[in-house]
Amino acid sequence: xxxxxxxxxxxxxxxxxxxxxxxxxxGEEPYKAAILVEMQTDEGITGWGExxxxxxxxxxxxxxxxxxxxxxxxxxxxLLGKTLSDATEVPDLxxxxxxxxxxxxxxxxAAWDALAKANEMTLAExxxxxxxDDHQPRxxxxxxxxxxxxxxxEDTLAIINKRLGQGYGRIKLKIQPGWDVELARGVxxxxxxxxxxxxxxxxYTLADADHLKQLDEFxxxxxxxxxxxxxxxxxxxxxxxxxxxxxxxxxxHSVNDAKLAFDxxxxxxxxxxxxxxxGYTESLKIYKLCVEREAPLWIGGLLETGIGRAANxxxxxxxxxxxxxxxxxxxxxxNPDITDPPFVLGKNSTIATPTxxxxxxxxxxxxxxxxxxxxxxxxxxxx
Numbered sequence: 001x002x003x004x005x006x007x008x009x010x011x012x013x014x015x016x017x018x019x020x021x022x023x024x025x026x027g028e029e030p031y032k033a034a035i036l037v038e039m040q041t042d043e044g045i046t047g048w049g050e051x052x053x054x055x056x057x058x059x060x061x062x063x064x065x066x067x068x069x070x071x072x073x074x075x076x077x078x079l080l081g082k083t084l085s086d087a088t089e090v091p092d093l094x095x096x097x098x099x100x101x102x103x104x105x106x107x108x109x110a111a112w113d114a115l116a117k118a119n120e121m122t123l124a125e126x127x128x129x130x131x132x133d134d135h136q137p138r139x140x141x142x143x144x145x146x147x148x149x150x151x152x153x154e155d156t157l158a159i160i161n162k163r164l165g166q167g168y169g170r171i172k173l174k175i176q177p178g179w180d181v182e183l184a185r186g187v188x189x190x191x192x193x194x195x196x197x198x199x200x201x202x203x204y205t206l207a208d209a210d211h212l213k214q215l216d217e218f219x220x221x222x223x224x225x226x227x228x229x230x231x232x233x234x235x236x237x238x239x240x241x242x243x244x245x246x247x248x249x250x251x252x253h254s255v256n257d258a259k260l261a262f263d264x265x266x267x268x269x270x271x272x273x274x275x276x277x278x279g280y281t282e283s284l285k286i287y288k289l290c291v292e293r294e295a296p297l298w299i300g301g302l303l304e305t306g307i308g309r310a311a312n313x314x315x316x317x318x319x320x321x322x323x324x325x326x327x328x329x330x331x332x333x334x335n336p337d338i339t340d341p342p343f344v345l346g347k348n349s350t351i352a353t354p355t356x357x358x359x360x361x362x363x364x365x366x367x368x369x370x371x372x373x374x375x376x377x378x379x380x381x382x383x
Contacts, residue, residue, distance in 0.1 A: 001086060001119055002115075004043070004045065004083070004084055004111075004114050005041060005043075006040075006042075006082050006083075006114075008040040009038070009039050009040075009079065009107070009110075010038040010040075011076070012035070012036040013036075013372060013375045014033070014305075014374070016033075016034070016374075017032075018303070019333055019334060020148075020333075030378075032305070032333070033053070033064050034050050034053075034304070036338075037049035037050070037071070037107055039111065039114050045117050046117075047111060047112070048109075049106040049108065049109030049110030049311075051105065052275050052304055053066070062100060067100065067103040070097070070100045071103050075103055079107060090281065101275065101276055102276075105274060105280075109274075113358040116359075117357045117358040120357050122357060122360060123358055124315070124318070125137065127280065130284050135291075135318055136319075137314070137318055137319075138318075139317060140317060140353060141327060142350050143324055143349055143350065143351050144326060145168040145171060145172065145326075146199070147160065147171065147173050149175070149179060156183060156186075156187060157190055160194070161191075166329075166345060168328070169324060170196075170221070170323075173198050173199070174201065177203055177208070180198065180200075180215065181214045184220070188219070196219075196221060197247075198220060198224065199223075199224040200223060202229040203226070205227060206234045212226060213242060216242060216243040221245075222245045223246060223247070226246065229250035229251065232251050232260055233264070235266035235267060236261075239266055245267070246267040246268065247268075248266065248269075249271040249300060251266075253277055254278075255285035258290070259289060262293055262295065270286065270298075271298055271300040272287070272298070272300065274299070274311070275308070287318065287320050290320060297321050299321055300326045301326040301327050305334070305339065306330065306337040306340075310359035312327050313327055313353050314353055328345070329342070337367075338364055338368050340361065
């Protein structure tokens with residue numbers, strides 16, 4: 001592998017309008033906010049990474065403001081001037097800084113992209129170098145679509161039918177107390193054969209176990225993160241009470257968390273968000289664990305722009321990713337995105353991975369600048 005030396009790291013804070021806002025149990029935000037990491041090597045190669053911190057501390061304790069501080073003052077200075085032969089070296093370089101996985105993911109992702117480009121390989125091929133020979137990328141990822149909380153079952157069905165008509169094969173519905181059993185019953189009655197899962201985003205407690213048992217009758221693919229966002233123990237008490245498989249998301253921050261969850265019987269499925277676990281190096285460890293345990297695995301999303309979406313698609317194209325992923329086509333989220341070409345839904349609810357080196361998409365700096373201006377005008381206190 002050809003090495004790279006990191007010359008500069010520039011940060012671009014952006015706000016992108018969403019085609020449709022996504023409402024979850026912890027609310028919704030007006031824009032997709034992100035910090036784009038532009039990493040230049042001494043040979044003029046540009047690697048891109050994306051920090052998907054939100055404006056408010058909802059999904060994660062990290063916000064755009066805190067992530068920007070950590071990236072500027074700690075992570076970027078630590079990497080400047082460093083020579084890398086592999087992106088898996090980045091976590092060790094950042095080990096002295098505790099926490100902040102979304103920020104760490106962003107700089108590591110930029111290094112993965114730069115190294116892949118320097119060696120004229122796709123990002124998927126770069127990931128596969130760290131896996132057994134029979135885990136070569138497929139060239140596509142099977143995907144689904146996530147639907148936020150709507151005013152009524154009828155409104156939800158209208159959106160589901162729209163997404164099914166577009167070709168999506170797996171439907172994920174956001175739920176919260178008071179909007180769960182009635183929703184599942186109404187959707188399943190109208191659409192008895194669709195592949196459906198529910199995502200609670202930590203909205204319940206173990207005291208709701210009897211209520212959650214009612215969801216077993218609806219033939220769900222899974223229920224995602226019903227209990228506390230740091231919890232593994234109480235999920236291990238809930239899973240034996242349910243026929244439906246529990247999938248853990250927010251609770252899994254490392255391969256050791258995943259091992260603990262499996263060993264305690266807290267879940268049967270993992271939603272792997274590379275940003276949540278500090279990057280693709282840790283993601284590869286969790287991937288290998290799921291393959292070893294023969295556990296279903298899928299890749300979640302944080303409404304990434306084309307930069308983060310391209311990287312996640314590359315990871316989702318690996319054969320150990322066995323369930324449809326939350327990486328929908330570009331037009332589900334942005335018009336336009338900050339990258340070209342857009343990602344398009346293909347046959348059998350799949351999206352093809354780019355074939356150009358690295359993330360394989362072109363970053364449109366004119367759109368980045370426009371989105372950066374929008375951020376500065378909308379959130380001047382966070383700059």
